[in-house]
Amino acid sequence: MPPSIALRVHHALPAEHRDRLLRVAREVSFPPGTRLFDEGGHADRFWIVRDGTAALDLHVPGRRAPVVETLGVGDLVGWSWLYEPFVWRLGAEAVTPVGAYEFDAVAVRLMCLDDAEFGRAVEHWVGRVLAHRLQAARTRLLDLYGPHNSGGAR
Amino acid sequence: MTDVPVPYRVVARRPETADTVTLRLEPLGAPLDDFAPGQFAMVHCFGRGEIPVSVSSVPATGGLAHTIRAVGAVSAGLCAARAGDVLGVRGPYGVGWELERARGRDVVVVAGGIGLAPLRPLILRALAEPAAYGRIDVLIGARSPAELISRREIERWPTAYTGVTVDRPDREWRGDVGLVTTLLDRAEFAPARTTAFVCGPEPMIRATARDLAFRGVPRDRIRVSLERNMRCATGHCGHCQLGPLLLCRAGPVVGWDEAERLLSVREL
Ligand SMILES: Cc1cc2nc3c(=O)[nH]c(=O)nc-3n(C[C@H](O)[C@H](O)[C@H](O)COP(=O)(O)OP(=O)(O)OC[C@H]3O[C@@H](n4cnc5c(N)ncnc54)[C@H](O)[C@@H]3O)c2cc1C
Ligand code: FES
Numbered sequence: 001m002p003p004s005i006a007l008r009v010h011h012a013l014p015a016e017h018r019d020r021l022l023r024v025a026r027e028v029s030f031p032p033g034t035r036l037f038d039e040g041g042h043a044d045r046f047w048i049v050r051d052g053t054a055a056l057d058l059h060v061p062g063r064r065a066p067v068v069e070t071l072g073v074g075d076l077v078g079w080s081w082l083y084e085p086f087v088w089r090l091g092a093e094a095v096t097p098v099g100a101y102e103f104d105a106v107a108v109r110l111m112c113l114d115d116a117e118f119g120r121a122v123e124h125w126v127g128r129v130l131a132h133r134l135q136a137a138r139t140r141l142l143d144l145y146g147p148h149n150s151g152g153a154r
Numbered sequence: 155m156t157d158v159p160v161p162y163r164v165v166a167r168r169p170e171t172a173d174t175v176t177l178r179l180e181p182l183g184a185p186l187d188d189f190a191p192g193q194f195a196m197v198h199c200f201g202r203g204e205i206p207v208s209v210s211s212v213p214a215t216g217g218l219a220h221t222i223r224a225v226g227a228v229s230a231g232l233c234a235a236r237a238g239d240v241l242g243v244r245g246p247y248g249v250g251w252e253l254e255r256a257r258g259r260d261v262v263v264v265a266g267g268i269g270l271a272p273l274r275p276l277i278l279r280a281l282a283e284p285a286a287y288g289r290i291d292v293l294i295g296a297r298s299p300a301e302l303i304s305r306r307e308i309e310r311w312p313t314a315y316t317g318v319t320v321d322r323p324d325r326e327w328r329g330d331v332g333l334v335t336t337l338l339d340r341a342e343f344a345p346a347r348t349t350a351f352v353c354g355p356e357p358m359i360r361a362t363a364r365d366l367a368f369r370g371v372p373r374d375r376i377r378v379s380l381e382r383n384m385r386c387a388t389g390h391c392g393h394c395q396l397g398p399l400l401l402c403r404a405g406p407v408v409g410w411d412e413a414e415r416l417l418s419v420r421e422l
Contacts, residue, residue, distance in 0.1 A: 055331065067323050070330045072340055095328060136333050140321050144333065144358045145267040145297040 012125035017118050024108065025101035036077060036092040043086045044105050046078035052098035056090045065091055069133070076129045081105035082122070157388055159198045159242030160186060162218070164235050170303040174223040174268060175233045176210060179243065186243060188213055191275035192250030192351075192379065192407045195220070196387050198242030199231035206247070206384040206402075207232075208272035214279065221271035221303060247387045249407050251276045251377060256349035260288035262341060262371075264362045266295045266334055266354020270303055272379060273353050281312060288348075289314040291341035295334030295358065298322045315341045334358065335365045345370035353379040360417055363410045376410035380417075 013021065027050070030036065036047065039059040047054075053072050057065035068090065071077055077100065080088050086105070112119030166178040189195065189209045197220060198204035205228045211219035224230040235241065253261075253276050261280050265273050280290050290313045296302040298320055308316060317337035319330035330337065334354075348371050352362050359378045366376050380401055382394040387402040394401040397416040399408070 053330065064325065067327075067331045069332045070319070070336075072330075072336070074339065136336070139357070139361060140333060142357055143297065143321070144355060144361070145295050145301070145321060146355065 012128050013121050017121040020111070020118060021103070021108070021122070022101065024111070025103055028100055028102045030094040030098045030100070032094050032096055032098075034094045034098070036094065037088045038091045039088050041088045043078060043080035043088050046076065046081045046103050046105060046108075047100040048103075049073055049075050049077060050099040050101060052094065052096040052100075054098050054100075055093050055095050057093065058090055069136070070095060076126065079126050079130055082109070082126050157244055159196070159204070159244045160184065161240050162243045164237050164239045164241065165217075167235065167237055170221060171301050173225075173233070174221060174301075174303060176219055176221045176271075176303075177232065177235060177241075178211070178217055178219045179241065180217070182240065186245055189218065189246040190250035191253065191279060192272060193246040193248050194272075194387075194406065195243050195245035195247065196384070197222075197232060198244075199228050199235070200240075200242065202231040203228045204242065204244075205229060205232070206381075206387060208379075208406075209246075210271035210274050211278075212275045214275075216278075221268065221274075223268050245387070247402055248405060249403075251351050251379075251407055253279055253351075256280075256375075257286050258288070259375075260343040260348040261290045262338075262343050262348055262350040262366070263290075263292045264295075264334060264338075264350060264352045264354070264366075265293070266358035266362075267297060267301065268303060269352075269354035269358070269379070270294055273351060274304060276351060277311065277313075284312075289341075289343050291343050292316045293334055293337040293341060294318045295337075295354070296320050299324050299327045299329075317341065333361065335361055338362075338365055338369065346372070349375045349377070351377050356380070356417065359413075363414065367410065367414075373411035373414065374409040377407050378410055378413050379406045380408060380413060381406060 053070050054077055055067045056069045057067045059065055077092055112122055161182040162179040163182055164177050165180045168176045189212050194206045194208045196204045197207045207220045210221035222229055222232050224233040263273050263277055280287055292313050317340055319332055319337055323331050350366050350371050352359050363376050367373055382401045384402050385391045385393040389400050389403040
């Protein structure tokens with residue numbers, strides 16, 4: 001396992017829960033351009049990127065879906081599988097060849113129900129990823145690379 | 155150092171983006187002392203006034219050059235300068251990056267927007283002497299692909315890793331989208347053995363320096379460049395004050411160990 005994955009999952013998941021989770025993973029790969037999921041679809045699986053880059057995009061009617069963020073090694077792709085109504089909120093596409101651990105959402109949710117401690121750990125992990133992405137999105141709204149007084153009253 | 159502007163001729167003008175140009179300058183008479191990467195000049199546009207501008211190229215890396223974004227009267231006047239025009243220049247001012255202090259260590263350069271310009275001579279100098287440093291990683295964030303400066307040059311740098319990420323991709327963009335801090339995960343520097351150099355808008359500096367410190371880069375080895383309004387650049391007028399520091403003399407480059415406290419104060 002590349003160190004960055006260990007680090008990411010490690011940050012939020014204690015070793016025993018991490019090992020349990022990775023035991024039910026399938027190793028998959030996607031050529032560039034593959035749609036991992038589309039907005040509005042049923043969120044029945046999720047991924048942790050092993051190598052390559054995936055883009056999250058937003059459906060805008062009549063336009064090509066704009067990319068809102070890219071995810072790389074160690075990143076969690078997809079969180080809608082954990083929260084009802086299990087419907088994808090964004091779309092995801094492989095930008096480069098992507099290697100990933102793929103997880104079955106139902107199986108992992110059942111594991112969470114089965115073992116409350118494991119469930120809490122997984123929810124905590126996904127919640128932290130979500131909080132991080134929310135913070136990043138808000139920071140980018142400040143137009144971080146614009147003039148230093150942007151985001152102000154001007 | 156001279157505090158009187160000396161005449162420099164614009165010998166070349168290269169547009170970088172819609173509002174940013176690089177001007178290459180040569181002295182008409184006796185030149186100023188050599189600039190070090192990270193230092194700045196007061197550049198005078200006749201009839202308009204003068205502004206502080208960092209060097210984006212120093213003699214050792216290809217002659218004196220400034221990369222300037224038009225945001226107001228003086229910077230717009232400088233951006234409109236043509237080859238042959240004469241500008242007044244005084245300097246060098248300020249504390250540079252002090253790359254020498256990074257010898258024997260990994261080097262991480264993090265640039266936001268036009269912040270890449272003052273870092274460029276530092277990057278070129280480090281790359282010219284690869285044996286002196288460990289890994290050299292360059293991480294660049296831009297608002298959009300169209301606002302990325304030195305675009306073609308970036309691709310040729312023999313760094314361990316050069317990452318570029320944008321906020322708003324266009325149709326052709328196939329690279330990363332998101333905060334420059336996400337690129338820290340893709341660079342394999344050893345935090346405890348790293349010196350970092352950060353330049354960009356202040357919110358970007360804060361986000362980056364905090365992440366670097368969280369990862370374990372020693373605070374005094376995170377060097378950030380802070381911009382403040384400058385008038386005299388000689389430590390007399392007080393315009394550039396940040397807390398106890400006069401940034402024209404004590405900066406613009408300061409350690410995060412010192413800057414963090416000052417930038418966390420709500421009002422100074
Ligand atoms: C040490 C130091 C190094 C610098 N290096 C560079 C450099 O390499 N290249 C460069 O282009 N600029 C650099 N600057 C910033 C540059 O000095 C200012 O952009 C300039 O003073 C603006 O003057 P002006 O008369 O054109 O605009 P003003 O009329 O003074 O300002 C016009 C508007 O732009 C805003 N503004 C002022 N400065 C900036 C800025 N930096 N970014 C965005 N908006 C701004 C003002 O708040 C105002 O709203 C540096 C500043 C310092 C202190
Ligand atoms: S610019 Fe005058 S004191 Fe620094």
